[in-house]
Every structure is written in structure tokens, then in C-alpha cells.
Amino acid sequence: MRVLLIKTSSLGDVIHALPALTDAAHAIPGIRFDWVVEEGFAEIPTWHPAVDHVIPVAIRRWRKNLWQTLKNGEWRQFKKRLRERKYDLVIDAQGLVKSAWLTRYVKAPVAGLDRYSAREGLASRFYDRRLSVARGQHAVERVRQLFALALGYDLPSGLGDYGLDRSRLEEIPTKPYVVFLHGTTWDTKHWPELYWRQLAERLGRAGLHICLPWGNPAEKARAERIAQGLKNAQVLPRLNLAGVARVLAAAKACVAVDTGLGHLAAALDVPTLSLFGPTNPGLTGAYGKAQVHLGSDFPCAPCLQKKCTYKPSADDRRRFDLKREWPLCFTRLNPERVASQLSALLRAEDVR
Numbered sequence: 001m002r003v004l005l006i007k008t009s010s011l012g013d014v015i016h017a018l019p020a021l022t023d024a025a026h027a028i029p030g031i032r033f034d035w036v037v038e039e040g041f042a043e044i045p046t047w048h049p050a051v052d053h054v055i056p057v058a059i060r061r062w063r064k065n066l067w068q069t070l071k072n073g074e075w076r077q078f079k080k081r082l083r084e085r086k087y088d089l090v091i092d093a094q095g096l097v098k099s100a101w102l103t104r105y106v107k108a109p110v111a112g113l114d115r116y117s118a119r120e121g122l123a124s125r126f127y128d129r130r131l132s133v134a135r136g137q138h139a140v141e142r143v144r145q146l147f148a149l150a151l152g153y154d155l156p157s158g159l160g161d162y163g164l165d166r167s168r169l170e171e172i173p174t175k176p177y178v179v180f181l182h183g184t185t186w187d188t189k190h191w192p193e194l195y196w197r198q199l200a201e202r203l204g205r206a207g208l209h210i211c212l213p214w215g216n217p218a219e220k221a222r223a224e225r226i227a228q229g230l231k232n233a234q235v236l237p238r239l240n241l242a243g244v245a246r247v248l249a250a251a252k253a254c255v256a257v258d259t260g261l262g263h264l265a266a267a268l269d270v271p272t273l274s275l276f277g278p279t280n281p282g283l284t285g286a287y288g289k290a291q292v293h294l295g296s297d298f299p300c301a302p303c304l305q306k307k308c309t310y311k312p313s314a315d316d317r318r319r320f321d322l323k324r325e326w327p328l329c330f331t332r333l334n335p336e337r338v339a340s341q342l343s344a345l346l347r348a349e350d351v352r
Contacts, residue, residue, distance in 0.1 A: 001030045002085065007093040007143075008057055009038040011260025015267050016094050016139045018048055019160025019287075024049040027153035033147055034085065043241045044264075046154040046165045055081050055171040059098055081107045091150050092127065093143050095119045100126035110149035117142075132289055140287040162267040162288065166249050175228065177209040178342070179248060181256035181265065183219040184228065186306045189258045191333070194324040196226045198335040199255065199342075201351060202233035206343075211236055213244050213253070213261070232253070255338065262286045271349050273342050277329040278303045292340065292345055298329035 003024075008016045013063065016036055024031055024053040032052050035045040041057040046054055050314070057078060087108040093100050095118035103110045103126050114130035115121035117314055124130045131149045133142050140160050159269075182196055200210050210233040212223035227233035235246065241264075248265045249255065254272040256262035258279045263286055265272045271290035280302045281293035295302065300310055308327040316328060 001028060001088050002052075003031065003033070003095060003235045004036065004082075004087045004106060004108065005084075006036045006090065006099050008036060008099055008102075009067065010058060011044075012042055012263040013094070013139070014038075014161070015260070015263040016287070017124045017143050018162040018164065018267060019045075019140055019336075020093070020143045022161045022300075023047050023144055023156055023162035024147050024153070025163070026156070027237045029073065029150075031151075034087070035276050036082070040255050043239070047245075049163065049165065053085070082106050085150045088349065090281075091147065092123070092125075093146060095123055097123050100121065101125070113146060136283070138287055139284055142150060142306055159289070160287070162269075164267055166306075167269060175209050176252040177211050178203060179213065179251045179270075180223075180226070181210050181254055181259055181261045181267070182212065182222060183215055183256045183261070184259040186278070186326050188306060188308050191257050191275050191330055192325050193225060194221060194321070195330065195335045195338070196222075197332075199338055200226055200230055201232050202335060202339045203342075204230055208252070210234065210246045211247055213239060213247060240277070251340065253349070256286070257341060266291050271345050273334050273338065273345055274322065275330070275338065277301055277327055277333070278305055278308070280304070290345065290349060292341060292343060294333050296333050298327040301329040305331075 007014055018171040018213055021033055033050050034053040034055060035051055036043055036055045036057055039058045042054050042056045045051045082105045087106060090103050090108050090110040092103055092112040095113045097120050100123035100231050109128045111129040111131060112127040113131050117133045118124055131146060133145045144160055145155060154210045180196060184190060203210055212227055213236045214220040214223045225234045227235050245264060248270050249268045251270050256272055256274045258276055262272060262274050266286035266288035269289050272286055273292045274286050276293060276295040278301060281295050285293045310328060312322060320331055
């Protein structure tokens, strides 16, 4: 059986689909997948043994210049690749109109979430089979249930398995290190830079080395400020996704904000402490073994807002440095608390 999976973005969403492939491969011997995914994440599906072909799509780039995309033939070549192989089924695991639209170019039955389950209900109009999966669950479990319904097998019990071959990525470190995954998208999801610095100093006193990856100039500048003058902190060179994965796979642990790379750490079974201020770890937190979520219990958290609208009180202004400890929801996750939780996580791993 050959299935075409459409799950284009984002990084975390792509990683969330991996356990469903593992379930299907165990339930249906011989099943093979091709995967339509955004070009920037095209490496990830190749790490799963059930995936044969990856078909990159560049929706994010194409829509910035539709005329050039049509003129240079990229869109035509993409549609050709969709039609090169015969599929028994197409599964749209994205649940968006943009992903559902792509199914129009494949001559095979299409399964996806019904209008009450999909992120964009209109997407369900493109599907031949509309399947109901309850909301309010972790994203990994929702995709696993979608696959089980679409392919007709009983959902395995227990924690999902990402199925990645770590041996392709893992390198033997020269000394134990912790990775700081400090970059994220929303301003409100950033743990204060002051706190990263203080945590780095604490880990240095404990004899732990720190690696700081980065993906853009702003992240590089932040990493350099965090590491400045610290012998135990190293700002890494710019790495592609596979390079970051190698660093993660060999790490003793990670500390992460709500970011796609945190999900990659989870997929590689790296013990990770994830910090959540405005977002809800119950729905999209890092999923896997040895994953610890620290969620703020600040009165307005989780607000799910990209811009903080909290109005500091006089007591807040007295207790906190509003320029360096913002947003205030993260004051409930200060370096002392994070260092204590990280120490407990490392001790638990040492006795495993």
C-alpha cells in the first residue's frame, strides 16, 4: 500500500506526524509513504524508515511572487511530481485550505478531518472521507487517531514512537553539554535573556558546558550576549536542520522555549525542559520520553497572545526589572526554579 501524506509545515507540526507513520508501519506490513512538505523541512521525513519519497513544496515562497513561480515552471514541476506515482490513499494531516487544495492534483481518494475537527473547516470539502477526531488533545495524538481511522487499524496504546534512527545523527561528544534552544517566533514566548544568562552561569558552576544554536542574525546576537565571557558557553556556527539534529542527539539535555526545535529534541529522545509562558503545553508541548514542561501560573497565563497586554501593578514594578524580566509570566519560571528542575531531570537520566 502506498500513501501520500500532506503535512507541509511548521517544523513542530511536521515532527508531530512522525509517530503516526510508525503506528501505520507496525499495523500494515509493507505500507510506504511519500510526503509533501515545505522545502525548509524536507530533511525530516527522510529520517523515518517508512518514507520513500519527499516532495518539497514552497507555498511560503511561491505566494510572495506568484507570477515568477508560474513563469519559472516550479509549480508545473511540483504538480508533475504529485502525479508520477499511483497512490492508494492521500491523507491531509494539515487540515488547512492550502493543504487541502494540493490534493486536487492527485488521482486517489483523499482522507482528512471533518469540518468540526479540522483547523479550517472549509478544508473538509476537498476530502472524499471526512473523519472526526476530538479536539482538546495533544497534536501528536490527533494525527495518530486520524491515521488509524483513515487506514483502518486500532490505535496502539501507550506513547507514540517517532521512529527516527538516531544512529544516523548521533555523534560522541567530547564533554557533556546542555543545549539552550532560545529562539522562537512570538516575542511573548521568549524567556528573558537575563534568565538565560543566569542559568548559564549556574550550569558553569556545576561543570556543564552549554551549546547555543541560532538560525538568524537576531538569534546569533542573543546567543553571543548570553555566552559573553563564559568559558562554559559556546555559540555554534550556523547549522542546517540536520546539523542541529546532530547537536541535539548527542546532548545530555536541552532547555527550550516553545519552539519547533524543542519538538525535534523530543523526537530524538533528548531529555528536555520546556518553558511555557503564554502558550499551553497540554496541546502542543514537546511530546515524548523525558519531556518536562514548566508552565507559568501567572494570573493571565496561558493567554495565547503574540503581544503581551498585561498591565504591571505597583508591586510588579517594585519586585521586577520590567525591561529585563518581560513578559512577567516568566517570572514564575525564574532561573532558580529552572535550574532545580533541570538538575532533577539530569539525575533521573543518570539512574536510567
